[in-house]
Amino acid sequence: xxxxxxxxxxxxxxxxxxxxxxxxxxxxxxxxxxxxxxxxxxxxxxxxxxxxxxxxxxxxxxxxxxxxxxxxxxxxxxxxxxxxxxxxxxxxxxxxxxxxxxxxxxxxxxxxxxxxxxxxxxxxxxxxxxxxxxxxxxxxxxxxxxxxxxxxxxxxxxxxxxxxxxxxxxxxxxxxxxxxxxxxxxxxxxxxxxxxxxxxxxxxxxxxxxxxxxxxxxxxxxxxxxxxxxxxxxxxxxxxxxxxxxxxxxxxxxxxxx
Amino acid sequence: xxxxxxxxxxxxxxxxxxxxxxxxxxxxxxxxxxxxxxxxxxxxxxxxxxxxxxxxxxxxxxxxxxxxxxxxxxxxxxxxxxxxxxxxxxxxxxxxxxxxxxxxxxxxxxxxxxxxxxxxxxxxxxxxxxxxxxxxxxxxxxxxxxxxxxxxxxxxxxxxxxxxxxxxxxxxxxxxxxxxxxxxxxxxxxxxxxxxxxxxxxxxxxxxxxxxxxxxxxxxxxxxxxxxxxxxxxxx
Numbered sequence: 001x002x003x004x005x006x007x008x009x010x011x012x013x014x015x016x017x018x019x020x021x022x023x024x025x026x027x028x029x030x031x032x033x034x035x036x037x038x039x040x041x042x043x044x045x046x047x048x049x050x051x052x053x054x055x056x057x058x059x060x061x062x063x064x065x066x067x068x069x070x071x072x073x074x075x076x077x078x079x080x081x082x083x084x085x086x087x088x089x090x091x092x093x094x095x096x097x098x099x100x101x102x103x104x105x106x107x108x109x110x111x112x113x114x115x116x117x118x119x120x121x122x123x124x125x126x127x128x129x130x131x132x133x134x135x136x137x138x139x140x141x142x143x144x145x146x147x148x149x150x151x152x153x154x155x156x157x158x159x160x161x162x163x164x165x166x167x168x169x170x171x172x173x174x175x176x177x178x179x180x181x182x183x184x185x186x187x188x189x190x191x192x193x194x195x196x197x198x199x200x201x202x203x204x205x206x207x208x209x210x211x212x213x214x215x216x217x218x219x220x221x222x223x224x225x226x227x228x229x230x231x232x233x234x235x236x237x238x239x240x241x242x243x244x245x246x247x248x249x250x251x252x253x254x255x256x257x258x
Numbered sequence: 259x260x261x262x263x264x265x266x267x268x269x270x271x272x273x274x275x276x277x278x279x280x281x282x283x284x285x286x287x288x289x290x291x292x293x294x295x296x297x298x299x300x301x302x303x304x305x306x307x308x309x310x311x312x313x314x315x316x317x318x319x320x321x322x323x324x325x326x327x328x329x330x331x332x333x334x335x336x337x338x339x340x341x342x343x344x345x346x347x348x349x350x351x352x353x354x355x356x357x358x359x360x361x362x363x364x365x366x367x368x369x370x371x372x373x374x375x376x377x378x379x380x381x382x383x384x385x386x387x388x389x390x391x392x393x394x395x396x397x398x399x400x401x402x403x404x405x406x407x408x409x410x411x412x413x414x415x416x417x418x419x420x421x422x423x424x425x426x427x428x429x430x431x432x433x434x435x436x437x438x439x440x441x442x443x444x445x446x447x448x449x450x451x452x453x454x455x456x457x458x459x460x461x462x463x464x465x466x467x468x469x470x471x472x473x474x475x476x477x478x479x480x481x482x483x484x485x486x487x488x489x490x491x492x493x494x
Binding site for chain 2: 002003004006007008009010011012014015016017018019021022023025026027029030031032033034036037040041
């Protein structure tokens, strides 16, 4: 085997030149380019990671905000529901109060109506009863009855109390002995005389002037009038009394019912 | 258009021009061709490199090649590819391109010349102590020759020499013999079979380039790693 030493040294030089040139044109540049690209990719990844973290943070933030919003919404809804409940209660109370007022007013009206109706009714009934009684008595009344009534009147006069007698004497004195006796029917003469005698006994010293009058509207009975004094006995009085009592009783009952 | 006859073993024997001791033979010419191809491609591609994700196919190709070489060097040198890439990478690229161009008719790989392989082996022979001393210092590097005892010094020296010789002869023998086999085959069975052998030649060429550069790297790595590091490594 032959080795050409010139070629040998030339090859060594060639190789070293190649090393230098490749280092200059190939390795350096390529490695730099790769490093730069790698750096770029790393920085991109870092950027992407940073953005991802940022996005995650933002997402977390918005999630939190959403949660808060939802809570607030719920709270507001609750408040509104409560307010609506309160308002409903209030309105119901008001409506109930109104209804109560209307009801009481209505009841009051009803009660009054009832009362007035009952009053009216009682009056009518009373009046009717009275009218019936009056009619019956009027139909029944005759001279005999009248006479008996006059007799009752005379007895009453006789039985008057001392005090009553004093008042009557005083009244007769004041009137100067003028006495009016009213009745529904004419009083028979003997009875008239008896009455005059009674007065003569009753009031000594004074001559009584008795005037006998017929009173159409009186039902039955006799009435004696002198100066501010009145002595009467008549069925009308009883009837009036009856009417009064009856009406009072009816009105009281109506009040109790109302 | 063969420029070499079968009887010519080395392209050194094909002399184009000679003046005194200066000879311009096929080895030099094809070496320059390979160099030119490598440099021109490198220059053209790296003229406008792209930093972005989009880059030219050529740039992509070169990046793949360079990063593969870097990966290999990193594995052996424990992550110091930057220092060794120009030397080891150039060894690989030069030998690989020189071998792969063998498919071109009329081309003779300069690696089939003993002079070239010897020159490359000498480059490795010189580079190993340079890297070793640069990394460990002269004293530590020399000490390595006397481990485990001084008796081992001659063996270390013999090892250095023999592995240089081995590098030289392995590459030369493989490529030269393949060239000869193809030349002989062409004369015996001119159809088809030489194509298969050519394809095989491409594989052998790449493997030899890989072996040569990897061995160089291994030698450098063993010279740059301290005794302790080496010890730790073996323990692991």
